[in-house]
Amino acid sequence: MTHILVVEDDPQFCTMITQMLSQDGHRIQVAGNGEEGLRRIAEAPPELIVTDILMPGTDGIDLIMALNRQGSAIPVIAMSGGRRTIRAEFNLESAALLGVRATLTKPFTRAELRQAIAGALA
């Protein structure tokens, strides 16, 4: 069982991924944007963070950079489906430059999610 923080602004997508991870026996906390995510991390550091990239306000990139500045060693998985004119690959490439453990392009399968988590925790 891993304590995972999910940071995602789309409520339905958040519900989906939370249920998927809970069914695999993980303990899940959620945050609707990067700022809330940072608060949750300060209160109770999770063992893994799964974050969306494009979110209103403090986005996934800001979140990852803040963690890097704090010298955090918590592994991060970044996911993105892109937005209008911003492609998912573009966001994920930026996240990769910041040293995330794995990236997921939405929509992704349960198997892809499990694989990313196993990789990030290895």
Added chain:
Amino acid sequence: MDSRASVQARYEEILERFLFAPGTPEAELELAAAFELGRSLVCGKASPDDIVALHQEAVGHIARRHPTLLLGQIAGRLDQPLLELTMAHGMAFREQLDHRIQELVRREQASKLEALGTLSAGIAHDFNNIVGCILGFAEMAGDDLPAGSRGQGHVEQIVQACFRARDLVARMLTYARQTPEKTRRLNVAEQVREILAILAASLAPKLRVEFSDESGQACIQASPGQIHQVVMNLCLNAADAMLHEGLIQIRLQPAARCADAPPGHRDDLCLQITDSGPGMSPAVQARAFEPFFTTKAPHGSGLGLSVTQGIVHQLGGEITLNSRSEGPETGTTFRIYLPIDHSAPPGPGEAP
């Protein structure tokens, strides 16, 4: 771009000077230098790990050069330049990213040259999240059903349909990003009819579109994508202007029949698009073709008319605007003049 070795040397220089000038104005200067170096590192795509490696290596070298100092002492004192370095790197990364996003948005909006692209860009928004939800919940439902059951078979079909949806959007976006195809001899009336068929599906039910074709099968040199983009942009603007109710009249006729055909275009083909909307004030008319000018923020990009004008000019044509925003009969008319292709149509055996 500086090579890795010269960055390393430069950073060691900064650290060494900082180490031997604690609390002096010189030390401040070295911190500023570390900050500058951090900013410049972003251009070489350095990751945070690279920066930590750079720092650790530098501290190691310095410790070896000054055997009288304890490594612990050195490392502790050099945290401050490291902080400057990483902070500057983070800030520069964010700046560069924001800049890249702006560039990307600008480029992709300016190249939304296909009618399909205009539509798909609109729906691709949030589409991947939605398909992601369907896919995820379907997979969970499938895993809960008995293996090999009929229900599980149905769920498998839903999952396959999600993959098709994902691939379709990817294809539509790729198509939208294509550069315009080569021009060829096109029957304008045929193209317009095709576009109107696509458009009809997305218009409010009380918006009527009338098309009167007096072109006598005249042809022009263009790519279908260019014509789609022009007609689509003008019709979408007309539809936006009229909200839910009104009439869009499209007429294709020889320019000779239009009283205000600009000089040099009297032998062209004229495509006229008229709406019964509220029209534009003179101030809006004056700026309507300006890139990024829009009265529909945050939904409009303000690129529709400038892209349209760009295409028309590319085709050797002209576009004019007449609009009335006062009086009993308000409305807007755009006329597009395009040179007619008088070459002989390709024979039966030839490639079009």
